[in-house]
Amino acid sequence: MKVTPKQNGFSLAEVLLAVCTLAIGMSFIGGTFLVAIHLSTVTTERTIAAVVADEAFAKIQLYANKTIVNPDDPNLFESIPNYDIYNFPVICTDVNDIIDIPHDEFNDEFAYPSTRTAADKQYYWSALCRKTEDRLVQVTVFVSRKIGNVTYPGGTKPVPITVGVLDSVGDFSLQVEAGKENYINDGCTIVANSTGRLYRVLERDADAPNMILLDRPWMESDTTVWVVPPPVGGGRYPCIAIYQKIIRF
DSSP states (O other), rough: OOOOOOOOOOOOHHHHHHHHHHHHHHHHHHHHHHHHHHHHHHHHHHHHEEEEEEEHHHHHHHHHHHSSSOOTTTTTHHHHSSSTTTTEEEEESSSSSSOOOOOOOSBBTTSSSSSSOOSSOOEEEEEEEEEEEEEEEEEEEEEEEEEOOOTTTTTSSOOOOOEEEEEEEEEEEEEEOOGGGGGGGGTTTEEEEEOOOOOEEEEEEESSEEEEEEEEEOOOOOOOOOOOOOOOOOOOOOEEEEEEEEOOO
């Protein structure tokens, strides 16, 4: 009697099912890696931002003490030049409005690292200064990234600029100045001019671009807010983090 050996193998349907299962699994694994890379980048940038902010606060206090001759003068901040109409000037920017912080093409105190190096700097800081009482000053430091030879509405580096506030609609919605609505996008942070309070923008209305939704109720009577705008022509929001500190001068 002749015995026919059995032919063991996989059918085409089984192979296709296995390939589909493998493809789905690999897509989930690939997505996990992308999320992990993104979170790792965010964590690294925030760690660097904290270091840059500490350095910025130290430099502001150091150079302010060198620049201001008589810090005990009760009229000190009223007599400092270059205050704008809102009494909330930009300090420590490229134009050195108030504090004389040295910087040049290779040794930029507003860059991180600020040491002399031929490599392009990627992180920069700028600050706003608001007098609270006596010699106490609220300093708001913006830490931003700059990648490539891009330009910004405030200059060649990312610095905060003013955007007018037209009206508050409800508790959480705000109408901002037309023509500058592109400066305020989802996820960015705005700073109230008169108090220095921070508000995070949750969403910009697609139908009414100059309407923004905030993460908390608007409690100001301001007609101006500060924000670090994206690059000219659009791009990634450059501001990594904002830090505030009360400094005695």
